[in-house]
Amino acid sequence: MGTGETVIPDDWKVVIDGETIQRSLSRIAYEILERDDSSVPIAIVGIRTAGEFLAQRLLKKLQEIDPSKNYAYGVIDITLYRDDLSHSAEQPTIKGTELDFSISGQRIILVDDVLFTGRTVRAALDAIIDFGRPDCVELAVLADRGHRELPIRPDYVGKNLPTKKSEFVRVHLTEMGGPDGVYLLPSPSSKGER
Amino acid sequence: MSLRHLLDIRSLTREQLLSLLNDSKKFVEVSRRSIKKVPALRGKTVINLFLEASTRTRASFEIAGKRLSADTINLTASGSSVQKGEGLIDTAKTLEAMAPDILVIRHPASGAPHILAERIPKTSIVNAGDGMHEHPTQALLDCLSLMERLNRTAEELSGLTVAIVGDIRHSRVARSNMWAHRLLGNSVRLVGPSTLVPDEFAGSQYFPGGVTIHHDLAEGIEGADVVMVLRMQMERQHESFVPSLDEYSRYYGLSVAKLERFAPDAVVLHPGPANRGIEINGALLYDKRSLVSQQVEFGVAVRMAVLFSLATGKGALPVEPQSVEGHTQ
Numbered sequence: 001m002g003t004g005e006t007v008i009p010d011d012w013k014v015v016i017d018g019e020t021i022q023r024s025l026s027r028i029a030y031e032i033l034e035r036d037d038s039s040v041p042i043a044i045v046g047i048r049t050a051g052e053f054l055a056q057r058l059l060k061k062l063q064e065i066d067p068s069k070n071y072a073y074g075v076i077d078i079t080l081y082r083d084d085l086s087h088s089a090e091q092p093t094i095k096g097t098e099l100d101f102s103i104s105g106q107r108i109i110l111v112d113d114v115l116f117t118g119r120t121v122r123a124a125l126d127a128i129i130d131f132g133r134p135d136c137v138e139l140a141v142l143a144d145r146g147h148r149e150l151p152i153r154p155d156y157v158g159k160n161l162p163t164k165k166s167e168f169v170r171v172h173l174t175e176m177g178g179p180d181g182v183y184l185l186p187s188p189s190s191k192g193e194r
Numbered sequence: 195m196s197l198r199h200l201l202d203i204r205s206l207t208r209e210q211l212l213s214l215l216n217d218s219k220k221f222v223e224v225s226r227r228s229i230k231k232v233p234a235l236r237g238k239t240v241i242n243l244f245l246e247a248s249t250r251t252r253a254s255f256e257i258a259g260k261r262l263s264a265d266t267i268n269l270t271a272s273g274s275s276v277q278k279g280e281g282l283i284d285t286a287k288t289l290e291a292m293a294p295d296i297l298v299i300r301h302p303a304s305g306a307p308h309i310l311a312e313r314i315p316k317t318s319i320v321n322a323g324d325g326m327h328e329h330p331t332q333a334l335l336d337c338l339s340l341m342e343r344l345n346r347t348a349e350e351l352s353g354l355t356v357a358i359v360g361d362i363r364h365s366r367v368a369r370s371n372m373w374a375h376r377l378l379g380n381s382v383r384l385v386g387p388s389t390l391v392p393d394e395f396a397g398s399q400y401f402p403g404g405v406t407i408h409h410d411l412a413e414g415i416e417g418a419d420v421v422m423v424l425r426m427q428m429e430r431q432h433e434s435f436v437p438s439l440d441e442y443s444r445y446y447g448l449s450v451a452k453l454e455r456f457a458p459d460a461v462v463l464h465p466g467p468a469n470r471g472i473e474i475n476g477a478l479l480y481d482k483r484s485l486v487s488q489q490v491e492f493g494v495a496v497r498m499a500v501l502f503s504l505a506t507g508k509g510a511l512p513v514e515p516q517s518v519e520g521h522t523q
Binding site for chain 1: 224231234238262499
């Protein structure tokens with residue numbers, strides 16, 4: 001991951017193309033600023049790995065829209081907060097958290113690629129709270145595919161993607177060896193894989 | 195990479211070593227937060243069984259476990275059934291019945307952790323120092339201290355000249371570091387009097403590919419990137435390995451002046467506890483070239499990485515404990 005060009009298989013269906021990703025991020029940036037209360041500083045926090053790159057792009061859009069504002073930026077790795085550590089067969093990789101600013105009193109915009117069960121966001125919220133007491137936390141996602149297992153909802157959504165629970169959604173970004181795009185993978189059960 | 199136990203550095207692959215070191219680096223940040231705790235090992239039990247004196251290793255294993263939210267308990271020889279004459283395996287069997295996930299052991303006999311790994315297979319064993327054999331987490335924290343000071347990743351920690359000075363013969367710290375630096379691709383010089391640095395260490399079973407032996411301090415540390423000073427093991431002084439501590443200090447004690455003259459760019463490591471004025475001079479201990487304080491800080495991160503790695507990843511394959519080649523007390 002993250003090295004070399006990724007070749008997209010023929011049977012992956014594009015559900016959000018590169019242009020739409022950029023347009024969605026612009027729209028989300030405007031929506032974030034609409035709710036801006038200038039007395040509360042804004043911090044953009046990406047969830048590793050794809051959320052980190054989306055957060056960087058969102059930060060750039062925000063700075064373009066209003067260059068006079070300062071935004072804090074950070075990334076969090078939720079590995080140590082996962083609820084499936086004892087069940088996972090694979091050795092989890094620790095990617096590291098970088099929040100080099102005080103989050104207390106900040107309006108945190110948490111950024112991730114796909115919102116699905118909500119478990120990643122739950123872990124991310126726990127991680128954030130360990131760093132202090134933010135003014136509020138809002139959630140921005142590129143795609144919301146439903147099937148929540150926890151009471152979590154996004155504040156900003158690039159696109160709602162109706163999917164079956166058994167389907168797989170993959171996000172590719174140029175930062176990870178792109179090209180940009182969100183793909184729906186053929187359901188493994190229908191192809192008899194796994 | 196999957197690890198079942200951490201018994202020594204010798205049986206690690208290069209990938210396992212790099213992965214532990216890179217993970218350790220990520221854990222440094224957790225100890226710098228205001229809330230120094232993550233829930234990763236909630237519900238896991240870690241027993242620290244220390245049958246030999248220790249301050250930093252024991253404290254840092256305990257802190258590491260607690261910062262990962264594991265339940266940690268500490269047992270020492272005094273105040274436990276060991277004092278009543280219970281043997282190691284019986285003690286371990288008793289502890290095993292309480293279903294700990296990880297047993298961290300320090301023991302005066304080389305190979306004790308390996309025996310436990312065979313006898314209590316359901317528990318992951320971590321060697322926190324066994325006799326004169328190995329002290330794997332010490333080598334890991336020494337390497338992490340170097341990574342941080344030299345601003346390198348584990349993969350980049352190669353091509354260095356590491357001089358280890360002092361009582362190599364009795365040192366598990368030296369042995370673990372020798373194995374680690376072999377895997378990383380660094381060259382090692384062993385420096386000390388011939389009684390404490392036997393010539394057979396060169397090119398021996400300990401270090402295929404060879405280390406060089408130096409009985410002269412100036413020659414041994416000249417141009418080195420890293421000088422690791424070992425503790426003079428005072429408890430062994432009745433065995434007459436050196437004529438007197440005074441004489442040892444004169445010939446092999448490291449000071450700011452000697453370092454400036456022979457290895458001005460070197461960083462200094464000491465596993466602690468230091469005998470000030472014997473193997474290292476007090477001024478050097480907290481000099482800017484000394485990594486002593488960082489070694490203690492990174493010790494916690496390294497032990498967090500080890501505990502996390504052993505407690506997660508159920509696909510971990512049981513590895514056959516290797517037989518211990520070395521001295522047994």
